Amino acid sequence: MTESIKEFTSKFGLPRLIITGFFILICIISVFVGLPFDSMLSDIIRRFGMYGILVLAMVPAIQSGIGPNFALPLGILCGLLGGMISMELGFVDAMGFWSAIIISLPFAIITGWLYGLMLNKIKGSEMLVATYMGFSAVAFMCIMWILLPFKHPEMVWPIGRGLRVTVSLDSTYAQILNKFWAFEIGGVNIPTGLLLFFLGSCLVVWLFTRSKIGIAMKAAGDNPKFAVASGINVDRCRIIGTTLSTILGALGIIVYAQSFGFFQLYMAPQFMAFGAVAAILIGGASAKRAKISHVILGVFLFQGMLTVALPVANELIKEGSLSEVLRFIVQNGIILYALTQVGGGE
Amino acid sequence: MQEEYTLQMENIEKEYFGNRVLKGVNISVKPGEIHALLGENGAGKSTLMNILFGMPVIHSTGGFGGEVSICGEKINIQSPKEAMEKGIGMVHQEFMLIPGFTLTENIKLNRERLKGNIISRLFKKDSHKFLDYKEMNRDSRRSLDMLGIGIEEWVTVAGLPVGYMQFIEIAREIDKSNIKILVFDEPTAVLAESEANNLLKAMKKLAKTGIAILFITHRLDEVMYAADNVTILRDGELVATRKKEDTNVLELAELMVGRKVEVSNKAEEESRKHKEVMLSIKGLKVNMPGEEVKGIDLDIRNGEIIGIGGLAGQGKIGIANGLMGLYETTGEIILRGEKLKLNDTKESLTKGLAFVSEDRRGVGLLLESSIEHNVTITALQIKGKFLNRYGIFNQIDSKKIREHSLKMIEDLDIRCTDPQQLTKRLSGGNQQKVCIARALTLQPDVLLVSEPTRGIDIGAKKLVLDLLVQLNKELGMTIIMTSSELAELRSICDRIAIITEGRVEGILRPGDSDRDFGLMMAGEYHKIHGKEAI
Numbered sequence: 032m033t034e035s036i037k038e039f040t041s042k043f044g045l046p047r048l049i050i051t052g053f054f055i056l057i058c059i060i061s062v063f064v065g066l067p068f069d070s071m072l073s074d075i076i077r078r079f080g081m082y083g084i085l086v087l088a089m090v091p092a093i094q095s096g097i098g099p100n101f102a103l104p105l106g107i108l109c110g111l112l113g114g115m116i117s118m119e120l121g122f123v124d125a126m127g128f129w130s131a132i133i134i135s136l137p138f139a140i141i142t143g144w145l146y147g148l149m150l151n152k153i154k155g156s157e158m159l160v161a162t163y164m165g166f167s168a169v170a171f172m173c174i175m176w177i178l179l180p181f182k183h184p185e186m187v188w189p190i191g192r193g194l195r196v197t198v199s200l201d202s203t204y205a206q207i208l209n210k211f212w213a214f215e216i217g218g219v220n221i222p223t224g225l226l227l228f229f230l231g232s233c234l235v236v237w238l239f240t241r242s243k244i245g246i247a248m249k250a251a252g253d254n255p256k257f258a259v260a261s262g263i264n265v266d267r268c269r270i271i272g273t274t275l276s277t278i279l280g281a282l283g284i285i286v287y288a289q290s291f292g293f294f295q296l297y298m299a300p301q302f303m304a305f306g307a308v309a310a311i312l313i314g315g316a317s318a319k320r321a322k323i324s325h326v327i328l329g330v331f332l333f334q335g336m337l338t339v340a341l342p343v344a345n346e347l348i349k350e351g352s353l354s355e356v357l358r359f360i361v362q363n364g365i366i367l368y369a370l371t372q373v374g375g376g377e
Numbered sequence: 378m379q380e381e382y383t384l385q386m387e388n389i390e391k392e393y394f395g396n397r398v399l400k401g402v403n404i405s406v407k408p409g410e411i412h413a414l415l416g417e418n419g420a421g422k423s424t425l426m427n428i429l430f431g432m433p434v435i436h437s438t439g440g441f442g443g444e445v446s447i448c449g450e451k452i453n454i455q456s457p458k459e460a461m462e463k464g465i466g467m468v469h470q471e472f473m474l475i476p477g478f479t480l481t482e483n484i485k486l487n488r489e490r491l492k493g494n495i496i497s498r499l500f501k502k503d504s505h506k507f508l509d510y511k512e513m514n515r516d517s518r519r520s521l522d523m524l525g526i527g528i529e530e531w532v533t534v535a536g537l538p539v540g541y542m543q544f545i546e547i548a549r550e551i552d553k554s555n556i557k558i559l560v561f562d563e564p565t566a567v568l569a570e571s572e573a574n575n576l577l578k579a580m581k582k583l584a585k586t587g588i589a590i591l592f593i594t595h596r597l598d599e600v601m602y603a604a605d606n607v608t609i610l611r612d613g614e615l616v617a618t619r620k621k622e623d624t625n626v627l628e629l630a631e632l633m634v635g636r637k638v639e640v641s642n643k644a645e646e647e648s649r650k651h652k653e654v655m656l657s658i659k660g661l662k663v664n665m666p667g668e669e670v671k672g673i674d675l676d677i678r679n680g681e682i683i684g685i686g687g688l689a690g691q692g693k694i695g696i697a698n699g700l701m702g703l704y705e706t707t708g709e710i711i712l713r714g715e716k717l718k719l720n721d722t723k724e725s726l727t728k729g730l731a732f733v734s735e736d737r738r739g740v741g742l743l744l745e746s747s748i749e750h751n752v753t754i755t756a757l758q759i760k761g762k763f764l765n766r767y768g769i770f771n772q773i774d775s776k777k778i779r780e781h782s783l784k785m786i787e788d789l790d791i792r793c794t795d796p797q798q799l800t801k802r803l804s805g806g807n808q809q810k811v812c813i814a815r816a817l818t819l820q821p822d823v824l825l826v827s828e829p830t831r832g833i834d835i836g837a838k839k840l841v842l843d844l845l846v847q848l849n850k851e852l853g854m855t856i857i858m859t860s861s862e863l864a865e866l867r868s869i870c871d872r873i874a875i876i877t878e879g880r881v882e883g884i885l886r887p888g889d890s891d892r893d894f895g896l897m898m899a900g901e902y903h904k905i906h907g908k909e910a911i
Contacts, residue, residue: 238770238772241772241773242770242771242772242773243757243758243761243764243771243773246754246757246758246773247758250743250746250754250758253743253745253746254739254740254742254743254744256736256739256740257740257741257742257743259703259722260701260703260722260732260734260740260741261722261726261754261755261758261759262722262723262725262726262727262755262758262759263758319745320745
């Protein structure tokens with residue numbers, strides 16, 4: 032009996048087990064404290080689609096061997112830049128959404144490629160460097176948001192210069208995916224477009240991992256020495272992985288923003304990578320292995336837990352922002368746990 | 378127990394996980410005697426020395442049997458520190474020196490001479506005392522002079538020629554006042570000839586002062602020059618102990634290698650002789666750390682199994698790695714009359730070479746991936762096999778991969794639950810078969826196999842070797858097999874090239890005498906037979 036429990040635990044992963052248990056627990060509590068279940072479920076589904084692509088961005092990074100991409104803000108900033116430029120050019124609705132993506136692509140590709148070149152020079156300490164890379168890039172763009180010559184009245188401060196901290200998308204493409212083919216079922220709102228877009232992105236990444244270059248990339252991440260002996264250019268694979276991750280980061284923030292209704296500039300992207308890393312790790316990935324299924328399960332568990340925990344915690348303890356504290360503990364605890372597992376024995 | 382021996386090791390036995398690596402070895406060394414310990418890799422020399430030093434690896438694997446006594450006193454050494462206190466010193470093969478420290482500081486490290494000062498007197502603590510450099514320099518000078526080393530004791534170690542470093546290590550050992558026995562672990566391996574000679578002279582000088590010396594080496598002429606007595610180990614057994622006067626290089630060589638060899642039927646040997654050259658290596662130099670190749674010329678004929686043998690660290694492993702472009706390589710490789718681009722693994726693979734690495738778990742396998750993935754990935758990357766193409770996009774063809782893997786599993790008899798099983802769950806022998814299957818999937822003209830039987834059990838060894846012979850016979854595949862196990866090479870190869878010091882010492886037939894093999898491995902063949910003997 033204990034044997035089979037042990038086997039199950041090791042197969043499913045202890046943190047995943049704890050989080051799942053915790054998730055179920057707060058779901059039960061939420062019913063007892065009388066929270067509206069249908070609106071909460073709508074919320075979970077919406078956040079699932081909203082954060083999904085940012086978590087998906089971890090997959091090529093981990094598979095190519097650079098580890099969880101803590102420099103996700105690089106990609107996010109490219110996406111923000113694309114969004115800003117598309118708005119400045121006056122694109123709205125679907126045109127605005129797609130143009131934001133298309134404009135952000137060249138930025139993301141160039142940034143990812145350069146960043147990949149840099150990562151190849153510091154093999155072995157990618158995660159630490161990535162964290163600070165992300166921080167520095169955010170700080171740099173804080174200056175840029177002020178200096179860049181944007182003129183659109185909805186984006187810049189009415190007085191003084193520079194972009195606002197939050198740029199509303201109400202007049203352009205807020206909720207465009209969420210509302211696409213959206214329907215309601217028993218009080219639960221299903222944002223079909225958002226979910227389709229996320230799952231579609233997953234499919235594209237999955238197809239990529241099954242292509243020749245995708246397989247080479249995975250081998251390079253799994254065992255660089257093996258890859259070299261099989262005639263694979265490991266450095267190139269790492270650059271491809273980094274670039275892909277950056278592109279998905281850019282795409283992810285645009286999808287996130289349309290659902291949220293705002294672009295958040297300045298310091299907002301600083302800690303976004305941590306949530307994404309935590310989510311994929313909860314999903315069962317490690318710093319060396321990641322699959323699409325880890326993304327889907329991880330983002331559901333992590334976001335689901337946060338969504339439910341917030342009102343539940345507020346019901347139970349009225350004072351302070353306990354849910355925010357809880358999010359930090361879970362998010363950073365999970366990352367810490369995963370990092371201690373890196374480089375362990377077989 | 379007589380008093381006259383400095384060191385006596387009696388009936389030493391050691392098992393590693395049921396594998397007996399020492400089977401009742403006796404060794405005794407008198408004061409002032411230089412005793413050589415001779416044997417191939419894996420003969421048990423290192424294990425014996427680890428026992429003498431009480432290395433943790435011995436005690437963590439269940440200790441050893443037999444008795445060790447120093448100066449007639451039975452001892453049970455539990456740790457290297459204890460060994461040092463008992464007067465056992467070791468000169469390491471790799472230098473354990475701190476580059477930024479001076480000679481004196483290195484020699485006196487952790488045994489510094491101290492002198493008092495106000496604070497130390499006040500607190501009555503040794504740790505507050507100053508170092509007495511004057512005394513320390515004098516001590517170091519004395520040790521260095523004894524070895525005949527002219528360098529100043531205040532020079533830093535960094536930048537000194539390799540030859541000197543060895544002497545500093547020795548100086549450190551003899552500076553210990555209680556030193557009774559000094560172990561030299563292949564001290565001349567990294568030295569040039571003149572440096573080696575100096576070292577041997579210094580050893581003799583040391584022995585005259587009454588220190589007993591245990592000298593581990595592969596080089597037979599050094600044994601004859603320096604040692605008084607020789608003990609030869611083979612496969613953990615004591616083969617013989619000889620006085621220098623009663624033996625000669627030829628006998629030592631024979632004793633070192635000697636084992637019964639089943640010489641397989643080589644009737645076709647003659648017909649093979651005239652086949653065209655498949656792969657020609659000219660002036661090959663490979664910069665592989667620890668296995669450097671320093672200029673090799675070798676012709677490999679179509680359809681033969683050529684063995685590459687030699688002792689560890691002599692460069693035999695570097696050849697296959699160089700051919701595959703895995704380490705920096707210079708020289709010329711001509712495959713089927715065509716020059717091969719060097720340092721380009723992809724090119725080597727495309728042109729028909731395939732490699733089964735000596736580092737199975739490190740280089741040979743994706744341990745976290747399935748068997749089928751491991752088997753097909755190289756062919757997929759290099760030849761674009763197992764792919765469905767859709768314009769510029771492509772996808773793997775799972776069906777073809779499965780078919781091929783099942784065929785390979787059946788052909789090579791890989792024992793597994795299914796092709797999806799992760800390779801890390803397989804046994805060593807089956808892992809090796811997966812590596813070979815991967816190489817075969819490339820349909821190579823030349824198969825490079827390095828240490829195919831390392832770390833796998835005896836039954837599986839035979840299977841792997843049989844498989845190689847079968848590939849050679851049935852498919853006419855040219856095979857270059859590198860192995861540390863001479864017996865293995867002699868059982869399946871047509872010719873065996875012995876590598877010493879990064880060069881081809883000579884090429885032998887499997888049926889040639891043990892003596893010739895021993896001489897070549899020790900690098901003595903030329904000295905005795907002259908160059909024209911090849």
